[in-house]
Amino acid sequence: MKDFGDLGKTLLFFSIPTLMILAGLSYFQHPLDQPVRNLLIIPLFMSLFLLIAGYLMKRETSKYIRSAGWILFALYWSTQINTLYYSEGGDVVNATICGIGVYVLIYFAYKDLTTRAECLPWLAGVGGISGLAYFTMELIPPIKLSLINLVTKHTATLYAFFDGNVRFQGNLIWVGYDYMNNSSPTAEIIFACTAVQSMLLFVGLILPLEKTSWKRKILAVTLLILVIYFLNLVRNASIVYLVGYRITDMNIAHNYIGKAGSLIALLILVFLVFRYIPELYDNILCTLDLYKKEGFLERTLKRAIR
Secondary structure, eight states: OHHHHHHHHHHHHHHHHHHHHHHHHHHOOSSOOHHHHHHHHHHHHHHHHHHHHHHHOOSTTHHHHHHHHHHHHHHHHHTSHHHHHHTTTSOHHHHHHHHHHHHHHHHHHHHHHHOOOTHHHHHHHHHHHHHHHHHHHHTOHHHHHHHHHHHHHHHHHHHHTTOSOEEEETTEEEEHHHHHTTOSOSEEOOGGGGTHHHHHHHHHHHTTOSSSOHHHHHHHHHHHHHHHHHHHHHHHHHHHHHHHTTSSOHHHIIIIIIHHHHHHHHHHHHHHHHHHOHHHHHHHHHHHTGGGSOOHHHHHHHHHTO
């Protein structure tokens, strides 16, 4: 009887994110109308405030607040899969990560309700702090545009050290054959090209740590932002070089080569930060070990693979 109950709960668990994704793909086509985008801001910021509140509250009921935050956050991301795919020229990588992320966020909600792992409040702090900072910046046009133009200028400046066939205007860059032939821009720098997501991810990872001194947190965050910013300029310059000289197209250069390079760089940075802030390693290890704290989902999956 218990096995049947676990199976029913497991089917419900998988049905929730699956239905979210199917609804998102069906009803939130690209491009989203402005009224729809404005409406989606409500569940987005509600989820982020709930996550931060659940992180700050030190009482038993905070797990329900965090779970509600994760579910709302998952609901928001289920509406963004088409946008991530079409807005970046058929970006399968980001769209796939977004879809998987919906399941992961629902899993965090489930673990908050069924376990008492020490890293769960920290996870809520990571999502709430980094998400609130990122989406606030994205929704304030002057900040967003200034950062895009600054990254464009610095990318072109770095590129010019190695190749003089480059110019930029606003957020557009011409290099290589495009520069020499006066043709269309090689690349358009958008908000996603600024690496602000990676910077704010590390801000979110480090600031909620409770056993690390603020001096160490601020020093680590400052150094990481500077390193990530420079590495992103190298990434952008490499992509426009590959595209500008027709070595490959934008899809391969940006969506595969660029993303693979960014992932490798982020992993290296994470391991370096582990040595400076061991508490971060402990929390990430705790997160990876969440599946070991068995609930109905883990029991059902364990029986299924026997």
